[in-house]
Amino acid sequence: MKKVFYSWKNPFILLFGIGLSNIGDWIYLIALNLIVLDMTGSPLAVAALYILKPLATLFTNFWSGTVIDRLNQRNLMFGLDMARAVLIFILPSLSSVWLIYSVVFMINMGSSIFEPTSMTYITKLIPSQKRKRFNSFRSLIDSGGFLIGPAIAGLLFMLGTPYMAIYVNALTFLGSGFITLLLPQLDDLTLKQKNLPNLSFGLLKKDWNVVRLFTRNYPYVMGVYFLFSLMMVMAAALDSLEASFSKEVLKLTDAEYGFLVSIAGAGIAAGAVVNTLFAKRIITSLLIGLGSLFVSIGYMVYAFSLSFEIAALGFGVLSFSLAFANTGFYTFYQENIPVNVMGRVGSIYGLIEAFFIIIATVSIGLTAQLWSVQFAVIGGSFIMLLVTGALCYISFHYEEKSDEKIYENENIKVYGK
Structure with a gap:
């Protein structure tokens, strides 16, 4: 049992961070929809939020892979979690829907970079013989976020406002980021920094x-x-x-x-x-x-x-x-x-x-x-x-x-x- 615990310690830490982030994503999505609908009264304005994610991917993914493969993935994941937490934290203070769109666009940019970064890190961290089991646990965690996230959001709406839910979401990203720091780096950080070329069109x-x-x-x-x-x-x-x-x-x-x-x-x-x-x-x-x-x-x-x-x-x-x-x-x-x-x-x-x-x-x-x-x-x-x-x-x-x-x-x- 001790051997099993130590062999699965890091995968379970990683799963916990993923689960926390997934729950936060659902809270954020539902709360943001309500905030924009309340500000504008327009379903079209809410629908525009869903176009921002693929647009952010178009803006980032033509260059982000170059950065992901040449940086320390664990530290990049931590930095992206911190950046998204700060951006989400300032959302409730914005009075213009266009400012909200701008910040949400930047949050989605971070998410577009985070996804391939985490996949690369997961592949390095999890041995081949454990990947299928890990991925099945990940599906379970994702489904848990789908069920628990909206329930927590509903409870927060009862206790306060959608703005409170947004602040809670910022805390989930902070928590996920600090959990990431508990994981091993898996790369020689000095070597990575020394060999990092300048980002250029070439x-x-x-x-x-x-x-x-x-x-x-x-x-x-x-x-x-x-x-x-x-x-x-x-x-x-x-x-x-x-x-x-x-x-x-x-x-x-x-x-x-x-x-x-x-x-x-x-x-x-x-x-x-x-x-x-x-x-x-x-x-x-x-x-x-x-x-x-x-x-x-x-x-x-x-x-x-x-x-x-x-x-x-x-x-x-x-x-x-x-x-x-x-x-x-x-x-x-x-x-x-x-x-x-x-x-x-x-x-x-x-x-x-x-x-x-x-x-x-x-x-x-x-x-x-x-x-x-x-x-x-x-x-x-x-x-x-x-x-x-x-x-x-x-x-x-x-x-x-x-x-x-x-x-x-x-x-x-x-x-x-």
């Missing part, structure tokens, strides 16, 4: 070429990555019509809509628990392929539903399956992207994903406006089904035909030292 161009070469030499790996990203793009676009679909098509009351969202939360939690128990025994291709396929099947059930019960079934299937799909993808990513270029690969492909999210969200919104909400949701769900069908096929087809054992391969050529 260096960026060189690093973009590294990502291009890796994509060309490992088309299967990046094909799986791209298809999974497309699935998440379509999920983001469909989620933007969730409230409209529930109100206009299903004719749900506010209470019924809230209950439908709770069912999704319960599905995520149930999937994460089952995933934690069995993920280690399930091959990665099965987690990615079938997990993603059933996510899209859940969306299809939801898209064709005309009653609360059928919509709840669809929500339950997609949210339950999402935990398996995410665990499979995280494990695949960590096993198949060289850690010394992971920041650059994740950032550039995150940039592409953000671009597609904006295009898909605008397109599905225009479709709903010109035709109908249900037609838009059905169309988006069908596209997602095609994408996940291709993802499922390529996962199993490649594993059957390849002698490289790409899912468990630790000897991938290293680029961009």
Whole structure:
């Protein structure tokens, strides 16, 4: 037991920091929506908040990978948490919605850099044989944030105001940052600082070429990555019509809509628990392929539903399956992207994903406006089904035909030292 405790001490510290940050994200999201709605009285002003995240990714990810791969990731994670905590702390003092948008944009920039940084650090910290179990725990933590965050936000609204919730969120980022300092550095900090080149267009161009070469030499790996990203793009676009679909098509009351969202939360939690128990025994291709396929099947059930019960079934299937799909993808990513270029690969492909999210969200919104909400949701769900069908096929087809054992391969050529 002592040996197990020490071998899992750092992973559990990291999971605790991730969980604290996830809970804070939900508190921040709900509170900020209410603050902007109260200031403007405009649903469009609230919707604009959701466009700021992919816009921030477009602004940062073309250069952030170059920085991530050449800095000490633990210290960078700490600095980003501190910066976001300060920015969130000043939000309640802002009286202009445009100032709020500006600060939220900077917060989202920090989040866009933090995500590939944390993935790189996690891959270095967690040994290969523990990654699938760690990622299943991470799915469980994410589902816990989905359930606990809104509940805490609601309690804070009862005790005070949305501004109080914003201050609590700033504290969660401070806590997450200091927890990060309890983790090992994993890099020679002196060597990192000594070898850090100046950020220039030439260096960026060189690093973009590294990502291009890796994509060309490992088309299967990046094909799986791209298809999974497309699935998440379509999920983001469909989620933007969730409230409209529930109100206009299903004719749900506010209470019924809230209950439908709770069912999704319960599905995520149930999937994460089952995933934690069995993920280690399930091959990665099965987690990615079938997990993603059933996510899209859940969306299809939801898209064709005309009653609360059928919509709840669809929500339950997609949210339950999402935990398996995410665990499979995280494990695949960590096993198949060289850690010394992971920041650059994740950032550039995150940039592409953000671009597609904006295009898909605008397109599905225009479709709903010109035709109908249900037609838009059905169309988006069908596209997602095609994408996940291709993802499922390529996962199993490649594993059957390849002698490289790409899912468990630790000897991938290293680029961009």
